[in-house]
Amino acid sequence: MNQKDNDSDPRIAALIDQNLKRVYSDLVQEELPDRFKDLLAILKAQDAEQAGKR
């Protein structure tokens, strides 16, 4: 490889991390699919049912 493991140019590392943050924050901002709202509703309902049996 072209660089030592730890001593890559800090400016390049910063540039890469900056772009990683852009990619990641785009993903975080995507709207959650409905399936997760449905899933959570089911899990809550199951809990309520269990609680009702006690």
Next chain:
Amino acid sequence: MSDRDPREAMLDHLPALRAFALSLTRNGATADDMVQDTVVKAWTNIEKFQPGTNMRAWLFTILRNTYYSSRRKLNREVSDPEGTMTNSLSVKPDHDGHLNLSDFKKAFETLPDEQREALILVGASGHTYEEAADICGVAIGTIKSRANRGRARLAELMSLDGNSPLEMTDNATMAVVAGGGGVLR
């Protein structure tokens, strides 16, 4: 807040959890399956979560364990042969220090799983090396080495080297460093 139901707190982390899953699996359908498995596991094992500890890190740990055990099961790890993308990308940062995002994503997706996850944890989502090491169940030095190898490989794929016109990016770079992005730790 401290006595808030941890299950409710879990919901706050779903977007980050899904972003982590997407980065790790590189596939929307697989990622959503992983997130669903993780939510069910976390929900039904919520008593194993220690209040006061990092909920997001706990969820990330469950998700990556789910991912790696299914990967082993399926035995379908896509190899990332060195060099397939070398020379296919040569993109200089623009005046804001932004790389072409789709080229950057393509390059990122060629990295091995372990390097991608290290970079997402410490480079993108702001976990400390210590947290990332905990999440991945490895030593801190291992995380550092994976992240550095990942950055070096990305730099190579994006043709970023000492000869790149990086002076154009210094403002952006300084902003990142000043913002405590954790790059230099």
